[in-house]
Amino acid sequence: MMRGLTLQEMNLTLAAFWGERGCVVHQPYDLNVGAGTMHPETFFRSLGPAPWRVAYCQPSRRPVDGRYAENPMRVYQHFQYQVILKPSPPDVQDLYLDSLSAMGVNPGVHDIRFEEDNWESPTLGATGVGWQVTMDGMEISQFTYFQAMGGVELKVIPVELTYGLERICMFLNDIRDIFDIPWAAAPWAPEGFVTYRALRERAEREQSVYAFEEADVVEQRHQFEVAEREALRLLGRQAHEGGDERRGGPLLLPAYERTLEASHLFNVLDARRALSVTERQAMIQRIRRLAVLCARVWLESAADAPRPEAGA
């Protein structure tokens, strides 16, 4: 019955495709994040004039989208294939369409459209202009020219392509339930392949219960405060702290990780409906402040570093 690529083959195909086009094929970030954009290799490398190309598959957790493994379309965690090309090349739309072809999508028999969708991430202080790409009416990708990141307006523009791997895989295999997705061909398994259900169903159910019902609101708030405090402390660290010159100054990446943690804790509190409208807004601003500070420290240290492109 299988007609299209498995999820695993799609992953490998995209990695090969973008690797051949000069991307660093990277690994997902090992923290809870809501989107591939939060990976430091996207967030920081989007800043400043230096060129950059990277591709990776980022498991993205969105607690409010959890559906206890009972919805055929929506899940707590999905797999986002993320590509950054900076500066955006003129033929990026064609490259994107070629990558779909590489996965077995025949553009001649589908209606593939670029429909306006201006992406924004208030917590990252980021905005972009672009589209959602739809195939036969179904959204399969976000296609975004970043315009600002960490509150900084960008001059050299990165383009971000994110593929909803599950959606595309369901299309390719004419499947209507996400849990029926063939993850990998496996001659040893009874059906001849391992399904998304076998790998993800329990996690989806338990994570949904946790996010909507069990997460300890008081404890999550507390952890949020701790993460925020810690991020601010690390960002404000002075040059003389740490004794050795090379070990002094702000600790940017640990501070950014605390920011990502705060962001995920916020998402859990949001899913628990523990936040009033004003508190929700205030928390978004607090995370944004951390992201903006991180971006500033990155740009300052990039300017200090003896790199030719940083002076432009």
Next chain:
Amino acid sequence: MSGEGRASRVSSVSLLIEIGCEEIPARMLPAAGAEFQTLIVLTLDEFGADSSTSKVFWTPRRLGLLVPGLKPRIPRKTAVFGPSVSATWSDGSLTPAGLGFLRKYGKQEEDLGQGSVGGTPRVFVNVGAAEISLSDYVCEELPKVVTELHFGKTMRWGDGEFRFVRPVHWVVALAGHEVIPVSLFGVAATRVTQGHRTLGPGPYEVSAAAAWESVLAAAGVTVDPEQRRETLRAALARAAAEHGGRPVEDPELLSESADMVEHPGALAGTFDARYVRDLPKEILETCLRHHQKAFLVVNDRGPLPVFAVAVNVKSDPEGHVRRGHEWVASGRLADALFFWNEDRKKPLADRVPALEGVVFQQDLGSYGAKTLRVRRLARRLAESAGLAAARRLELDRAAQLARADLVTGLVGEFPELQGVVGGLLARADGEPESAADAIYNLYTPGSPDGPLPEGEPALLLGAADRLDTLVGAFAVGLAPTGSKDPFGLRRAGAVLVRIARRLPWLDLAAASRLALDGFDGGESGPDLRGRAENVSPRLVEFLFERFAAVLPRWIPSVRYDEINAVRSFARDEFVAADLSARVNDMQSFRTSDDFYALALASKRVRNILAQARDRGETVRPGEGADELVLPEELALSGKLRDVAQGVEKCGKVKAYAAAYGLLASLRPTVDLFFDKVLVMDENPRIRRARLGLLAELHALTHGIVDMSEIVVEGGERSAD
């Protein structure tokens, strides 16, 4: 350039410009296209560009413009200014400065012109090429024009050198057969265009401006937006007819859909019939429209489990496109049904307390507070309207529940269904039908020209809600300025005025004061009562502008001076129906000589009185009547008294046409008076009496409308 010789032989040439882009948002295209056309036609005015023969084209991937009948070249003059006139000549002969200026440009004294620069008269000469070609001119001007186009949102790409709505990939610029060597956003123009991404990608050479449209037609692209829309309309109807139905009428969705494709194809898909059974039509229709830009298909009995949708392909041989849309539709409809079932588990009335937590506007408090205010205001308006007790109860219930649907799942998912969902839920809860109807229509009309709801509860609730919004916004400094109107207050004002015209008893000035009293600092939001003096006059002026804008809907022949003539009747009191009647009844008198002459006389009276007051004269109507002895004075005085009585009676019953008739009858008496009597007599007592007489006349000609505001063309001469 090889083309020069060829172009100069022909007497007129067509210009074609195409800007090829990545997908431009559909919502931006019509306005940007129209602006592109206007700007280019203006720019090429001297070449003979004409907006009626030029044609603008667009698709998601291109903006195009064809301007036929242009002169290939025109004379060109560029003025270069030199020294001031006084420094150029001395005693009639050229100074060294003047000579030096002429020498610099190789000109003679007779070539000198004079003009003013910053208020100083200076000399100039015309320099440069004697002619400029269309091609050269386009090269200079087109880059400026395209950067002036307004899109709601623009972007940078690549190295960030340029800013436009989307990255630009190709430019075609042709004057007849010749390529215009212009460059836009770093892209040099050629004669090479691109076709439809899959139906005929190209590239294609365009031999001449006039051939462009057909080249693209062969490449699967319909560039004419009207043609694309009409083709799509027919394709959607055909697809729906295959299932025995027709798409719902939705002109906005049709235009938007047509602007999202280059090739206007359509297909129909089906979904489970239980959604037709279990979901109200409004929700079905909105769900399909919102998520999929699809049209619900209906027949004479109602909705069918079928949708029709625009597609950017010619055919769907393997059914992929249809199946994809059906997949999305069934998922979305399942969500909508889930919300509809959930939302009905709790009566709308039980949701009202949750509105405390929903912000209406930061400085104006929550929707809970707004609900309290609107409810109170609606009650007061109903009292002044003398609404029957039963209707008052229905209105009050509607005002209480009006916003409760903001906390339903359906409105969370489909914000455009606010009001509609409330109305449907109220009906399902067994609320009175007219209350449910008023809630359903709270946001009606959705477009400024759409029809108003029927029935007093709906109109009164609509008025009260909008008054509250407008008064609050004006009080906290959110009144619209220039092109900025983020809260849609202009539209709210226009709808309010239209509603007010249906309610002849409604005085918007008094009602806005009542509305401001509602902001009393308690549970119902901040205390803004102290801001009445600042708010009321500005709001009334704002509403008058909206009134002026919508008046032509009701009185197509209305002219601006007539609107000015009722402006002073919209201050302390603002009754839209009455203002409109005053203007309307004037229409048949506008053309009469007597009315014109009286309007002219009233202007004259106004000026005389103003001058007299400036000179310190005291002017009181009817003062010193004993001094009036001349027959013309007595005639006018008597006539004024008669007419004043009649006009007052007419005014009371708002019989304005009759009042205008009476006023027009004043004309011979007034003319005779001005012919025979000098108002500014040397004797101060006589003067004062005559001014008093004119003051009476003034009051009369300003009692129904301000007649002195009426513009009298050519009349000034004949009356002098």
